[in-house]
Amino acid sequence: MPERSLDITSFDSSEWSEWVDLENDFEIPPASMTEIINGGQTFLWHTLETDKRWVGLVDEQLVQLRISSGDRLEFSSLKIQEPIAERLVDWLIPPEEYAANMAPLYLLEDAYLKQCIEHFRGLRVLNQPLEEILLTFLCSSNKQIVQIKRMLQLIAQHFGKPVWEGFYTYPSWETISQLELEDLLQCGTGYRGKYILGSAQKIAEDTESFFKKLRDSESPEAKKLLMELPGVGSKVADCILLYGGKRYEAFPLDTWILKAMRERYGLKKESNPQILDFAKTHFGKNAGLAQQFIFAYERKVREL
DNA sequence: GTCCAGGATCACT
DNA sequence: AGTGATCATGGA
DSSP states (O other), rough: OOOOOOOOOOOOOBOOOOOOOOSSSOOOOOOHHHHHHHHSSSOOOOTTTTEEEEEETTEEEEEEEEEEEOOEEEEEEETOOOOOOOEEEHOOHHHHHHHHHHHHHHOOOOHHHHHHHTTTTTTOOOOOOOHHHHHHHSTTOOOOOHHHHHHHHHHHHSSSOETTTTEEEOHHHHHHSSOOHHHHTTTTTHEEEEEEEHHHHHHHTHHHHHHHHHHHHHHHHHHHHHHTTTTOOOHHHHHHHHHHHTTTTTTOOOHHHHHHHHSSSSSSSSHEEEHHHHHHHHHGGHHHHHHHHHHHHHHHHHOO
16 A cells, blocks of 8 residues: 555644643653654654654554753643543653663673663653554564554554544454454555454454453463464564563564674574573563663664 | 565474 | 474565
8 A cells, every 4th residue: 555654744733732841850862762752662653853752642642742951851732632641651651660670770780781771861661552562563573663663554544543633543452353354464464464363363252351361470471372372473472571561571582682692792603592591681680671772772873 | 686674483304 | 492484565
């Protein structure tokens, strides 16, 4: 499908609320905010005017973010919507919680990781709905981030709920389970289409209990449950646990991280399970957070 | 045209 | 248990 991406630079500001200070000391530099938005954990957000403004959905609410001249994080939402400040802070992870999550990483003796963290100060794993993250990472395999974005944009546009011009929520798993394969192929999913549909049909047998069981399980068991879905292997399962389940020990081993582990940590001939094992031991209980900094830095130094 | 992308799966040893 | 080919699709 051609469908050029929408022009969102022409917002009618009269429909938006005044900018409001989030009243939390987030301390996120603009470049790090763009990495949060574009770095492959959330896919329907837009960065406007080069690191000046970010627009997207939090659950079903449309939000803009910006950083004031005093380095304060501010937001604005549609006037027709309910206030959303509390959920927004929760989505971004409150600063105190963030600091506590990062603390174990600062204790590590790892000059390379320190460099990655310094370069992307404030970079964080968002607290997004598990249901959405499962869909997004089912689409992610063997695709570039910009392609995953377009795929998901089309899926939301065709089968999700419209929120505002150009912005749609993701469809529910019930909705997806009733689609034809052709519907998904038309969104550019390729061979992932049958995985998405197959997973949806399995989940939709009892959606609530599926996600409840997932949330109630210990991480190893949750990973096993996820990998029973078609299209979910070890890496995708770890992404879902990390980005949709606050399971910060999950360590997604993608091509970039593999490159880093081989070149920066000397794991030249180790197998993937061995590398995963090393990473979990070396980086400790919040290994997944370390992974996010390394991923961002590796892509950055190779200019992507 | 070739290579590769935030891999998973199946068919082979 | 560990490799290799194959899977759609689009960008570089």
